[in-house]
Amino acid sequence: MSFVSWQYAIFLPLVALLYWRLAGRARIWLLLAASYTFYGVWDARFLALLLSSTCIDFFCGLAMVGRRESLARVAATSATPVVWLGGYALFTGTTAAVDGWILVAAGVFPMLFTCLYAALWSQPAQRQRRAFLLFSILSNLAVLGFFKYFNFFADSALALCTQAGWNPGWVLPKIILPVAISFYTFQSIAYSVDIYRGKAEPVRDVVTFAAYLSFFPQLIAGPIERPNDLVPQFVRPATWSAEEFHRGLRLILVGLFKKVFLADNCALLANHAFDSKTELNAPWVLLGVLAFAFQIYGDFSGYTDIARGSARLLGFHLNMNFRFPYFARGPSEFWQRWHVTLSSWFRDYVYIPLGGNRRGTPRMLFNLWLTMLLAGLWHGASWVFVLWGAYHGAVLVLYRVVPPLRRLAESGEGARWRVPASMALMFAFTCVGWVVFRSHDMAQLGAWFAALGAWESSDMIGWVKPAWWLALHVVPLLALQAATWKARDEAELLHLPWALRGVIYTVLFVAIASSAATDVEFIYFQF
Amino acid sequence: MNRTLTKSFLLALALLVGCEVVVLVFFARNMSGRFEYGYHPTAGVVESDDGVVNLVRAGGRRFHPQTLSARKAEGVFRVMTVGDSVPRGPSLHDSYALQLGEHLRASGVNAESFNLAIGGFGARRSQLVLKQALRLDPSLIVLHVNNSNEFEDEREWRRMREFQSGHPKNWLMKSRALRRLHELKTEKLFWQWLPAAIRNQRAVSDADAEVRASKNDDTRREWDRLVARTLAEDIALCRQAGVPVVLVTQATHEPGKPLMDAELEAIARPLAGPDVLVLPMRQVLEGRKDVFSDGAHLKREGHVVLARALADLLRREHLLPRAAPPAGGQ
Numbered sequence: 097m098s099f100v101s102w103q104y105a106i107f108l109p110l111v112a113l114l115y116w117r118l119a120g121r122a123r124i125w126l127l128l129a130a131s132y133t134f135y136g137v138w139d140a141r142f143l144a145l146l147l148s149s150t151c152i153d154f155f156c157g158l159a160m161v162g163r164r165e166s167l168a169r170v171a172a173t174s175a176t177p178v179v180w181l182g183g184y185a186l187f188t189g190t191t192a193a194v195d196g197w198i199l200v201a202a203g204v205f206p207m208l209f210t211c212l213y214a215a216l217w218s219q220p221a222q223r224q225r226r227a228f229l230l231f232s233i234l235s236n237l238a239v240l241g242f243f244k245y246f247n248f249f250a251d252s253a254l255a256l257c258t259q260a261g262w263n264p265g266w267v268l269p270k271i272i273l274p275v276a277i278s279f280y281t282f283q284s285i286a287y288s289v290d291i292y293r294g295k296a297e298p299v300r301d302v303v304t305f306a307a308y309l310s311f312f313p314q315l316i317a318g319p320i321e322r323p324n325d326l327v328p329q330f331v332r333p334a335t336w337s338a339e340e341f342h343r344g345l346r347l348i349l350v351g352l353f354k355k356v357f358l359a360d361n362c363a364l365l366a367n368h369a370f371d372s373k374t375e376l377n378a379p380w381v382l383l384g385v386l387a388f389a390f391q392i393y394g395d396f397s398g399y400t401d402i403a404r405g406s407a408r409l410l411g412f413h414l415n416m417n418f419r420f421p422y423f424a425r426g427p428s429e430f431w432q433r434w435h436v437t438l439s440s441w442f443r444d445y446v447y448i449p450l451g452g453n454r455r456g457t458p459r460m461l462f463n464l465w466l467t468m469l470l471a472g473l474w475h476g477a478s479w480v481f482v483l484w485g486a487y488h489g490a491v492l493v494l495y496r497v498v499p500p501l502r503r504l505a506e507s508g509e510g511a512r513w514r515v516p517a518s519m520a521l522m523f524a525f526t527c528v529g530w531v532v533f534r535s536h537d538m539a540q541l542g543a544w545f546a547a548l549g550a551w552e553s554s555d556m557i558g559w560v561k562p563a564w565w566l567a568l569h570v571v572p573l574l575a576l577q578a579a580t581w582k583a584r585d586e587a588e589l590l591h592l593p594w595a596l597r598g599v600i601y602t603v604l605f606v607a608i609a610s611s612a613a614t615d616v617e618f619i620y621f622q623f
Numbered sequence: 624m625n626r627t628l629t630k631s632f633l634l635a636l637a638l639l640v641g642c643e644v645v646v647l648v649f650f651a652r653n654m655s656g657r658f659e660y661g662y663h664p665t666a667g668v669v670e671s672d673d674g675v676v677n678l679v680r681a682g683g684r685r686f687h688p689q690t691l692s693a694r695k696a697e698g699v700f701r702v703m704t705v706g707d708s709v710p711r712g713p714s715l716h717d718s719y720a721l722q723l724g725e726h727l728r729a730s731g732v733n734a735e736s737f738n739l740a741i742g743g744f745g746a747r748r749s750q751l752v753l754k755q756a757l758r759l760d761p762s763l764i765v766l767h768v769n770n771s772n773e774f775e776d777e778r779e780w781r782r783m784r785e786f787q788s789g790h791p792k793n794w795l796m797k798s799r800a801l802r803r804l805h806e807l808k809t810e811k812l813f814w815q816w817l818p819a820a821i822r823n824q825r826a827v828s829d830a831d832a833e834v835r836a837s838k839n840d841d842t843r844r845e846w847d848r849l850v851a852r853t854l855a856e857d858i859a860l861c862r863q864a865g866v867p868v869v870l871v872t873q874a875t876h877e878p879g880k881p882l883m884d885a886e887l888e889a890i891a892r893p894l895a896g897p898d899v900l901v902l903p904m905r906q907v908l909e910g911r912k913d914v915f916s917d918g919a920h921l922k923r924e925g926h927v928v929l930a931r932a933l934a935d936l937l938r939r940e941h942l943l944p945r946a947a948p949p950a951g952g953q
Contacts, residue, residue, distance in 0.1 A: 102790075103791075105791065341627075342629060342632075364817065364825070365821065367824055368820060368824070561815070561816040561817070564816055565816045565817060599634070599635075601631060601632065601635035602635045602638040602639060605639065606642075606801070609796075609804060609805060610801075610808045611808070612795050612796070612805065
């Protein structure tokens with residue numbers, strides 16, 4: 097279910113109304129049912145995958161603090177995916193609705209998991225915690241790796257074999273990428289690692305854990321929450337607060353504005369400019385990348401705002417994911433402002449375990465670069481995403497090793513031109529990254545940079561009026577950001593006089609309505 | 624109450640309600656009809672108080688922009704062409720509707736011609752345009768007969784019905800003020816500022832379904848019956864208005880085959896009479912496949928040939944007024 101669909105406009109108020117009417121454990125059950133419904137609308141079969149992750153991480157989490165569950169309970173809980181799939185096949189009246197190999201895998205899962213669970217408990221005590229941690233991480237990565245990267249690596253291997261003159265004749269299955277898998281597997285990993293490190297307590301109850309892992313506002317595209325931030329909110333009963341409710345509505349309003357008004361309208365230009373059939377010239381190269389920069393920002397930060405707003409309506413606080421990223425003065429600051437929860441995830445679970453900055457400058461630079469490379473690969477199974485990650489890693493390294501750049505990015509006293517200059521330079525670096533990110537392949541990427549030199553092209557359609565279209569949608573965003581800048585929160589307007597706030601709400605609502613009636617999907621759902 | 628409804632929220636609500644009231648009172652007639660998907664009775668025909676009529680792109684009705692007076696001047700022979708993308712032509716000037724006017728004027732007839740054809744309009748939506756054309760004091764109606772747009776007519780009809788229903792996806796646009804704003808942005812900015820290659824991203828793309836439907840014999844027969852029925856109604860409307868009609872039946876071609884007309888001539892012929900003439904494109908353009916830009920649409924040359932044939936037909940059937948004597952002549 098998309099946040100900008102009419103179904104969600106009915107679903108969310110209904111869930112919120114029921115939620116505040118219920119008390120105690122009934123709320124957890126409601127959230128779980130709502131989250132599974134929300135996810136199941138896309139493809140109910142993949143709920144089995146979510147159930148499997150829930151099962152593994154729940155029991156591993158408990159095991160890491162020495163709590164052993166009965167094998168019967170483990171087996172019964174791990175049978176839920178196959179029960180779900182079987183029920184789905186029966187309900188839809190066709191076994192073809194679920195691939196045979198998936199049914200077999202789900203059928204084997206309870207037995208395999210129960211045996212492994214028992215085997216890990218038989219490890220020496222000092223190795224048990226580590227073994228359960230590894231099991232949790234590896235199983236999450238295996239699921240992610242298979243569903244997200246199997247086709248990519250298999251296709252790449254096949255292409256390599258073909259280039260080497262050997263055609264192995266493999267017919268590769270096409271694996272469907274389940275929505276949200278990248279987000280909830282990372283959240284699962286964070287849960288297990290934090291328990292292992294002693295930073296978090298495991299959830300004692302499987303229903304609460306399932307509700308935590310599948311919490312619908314942030315299930316599909318984050319923010320990626322840490323257990324200490326979100327789990328306690330499930331355990332402690334929330335109390336109704338009008339201020340929280342208002343804040344939730346404000347976040348949803350701003351999120352819809354960013355998505356419907358900004359992103360979807362910029363997408364028209366970006367899609368045209370990045371269409372492989374479009375003959376590009378320099379003005380369109382620049383217009384296209386600017387349009388995409390605001391499209392992806394509006395799309396993803398809008399999604400996050402709606403997610404945070406939806407959670408607020410239920411009394412939950414989700415972490416901020418975007419803080420005026422295009423006003424960053426350098427790459428480090430950019431990643432503290434853009435997709436913050438993913439950046440901090442990679443920092444805490446990849447960069448620091450790799451050694452961080454503790455092993456000298458060259459190693460630190462390599463760690464930075466490698467972390468960004470992996471972050472690029474997380475975004476998608478494609479070489480352009482790998483290149484995008486490597487590019488951002490290189491920019492981070494560049495700012496560390498080139499003193500003028502480092503000084504430019506540093507805050508502090510200096511000439512007045514330094515702040516806008518550093519922001520403009522970083523924005524330019526970011527835009528080059530977006531060209532890589534948005535290109536379909538290396539050939540298109542090359543064509544893009546080649547087109548930068550083509551200022552005259554008779555085939556190309558005019559760009560002046562489309563540029564006005566872009567400005568029409570970007571300028572209101574910049575005005576909104578100017579209004580919220582002081583509060584350091586992109587959706588916070590409380591510091592403004594109430595009358596001005598009222599006018600701003602009206603303008604935002606009217607802007608959304610002026611661009612409604614389109615069904616454009618969120619970009620980050622594909623990751 | 625005070626805590627739940629803040630002053631800023633109430634102000635926003637008041638502003639929105641105020642806008643709604645203003646639009647309801649002062650601008651209710653200015654709706655472009657975009658959400659009627661071509662079924663709005665008057666969309667695209669804007670008449671000002673001084674009797675000037677502008678044909679504009681609005682409300683899903685993408686007329687070639689043209690200006691005319693609501694009543695034709697004394698002695699003027701006004702021709703109005705109604706139809707789909709074929710008579711619409713590669714451009715306004717190159718369309719057979721305008722070319723016919725030029726031919727007539729060249730032969731001394733005080734004629735003016737207007738092109739009211741709209742791409743994708745089938746029999747039912749074209750009938751609504753015809754009703755508007757008949758209000759504009761025509762001397763002759765040229766009705767282009769085709770049966771390849773009924774799928775689109777049907778689809779747009781469903782969209783209009785859905786909009787008129789209580790479906791939640793349309794709740795926002797039930798507000799007159801918001802709908803007007805949406806229409807303004809679409810008509811004045813989206814259409815004016817963005818070229819077709821970009822706008823087409825938001826076009827409905829169901830070409831596969833259309834091809835499947837057009838290959839189904841039962842569906843085609845149903846479409847033909849619909850075209851015949853609507854055409855008979857069109858002619859009745861014209862007779863009622865006392866305006867003669869020329870039915871130009873569409874022809875299509877495939878490589879290596881003679882021109883075909885998908886039974887359109889058979890539909891049109893029985894309706895012919897003293898005030899209803901039939902001009903089959905198949906007959907006019909036989910042996911001239913070079914004037915087709917694709918299987919159905921014509922290049923400029925094709926429009927010129929068709930316009931000449933139309934002028935000849937009108938002359939032959941004495942439907943033209945007597946030519947004015949050339950200036951300075953005896």
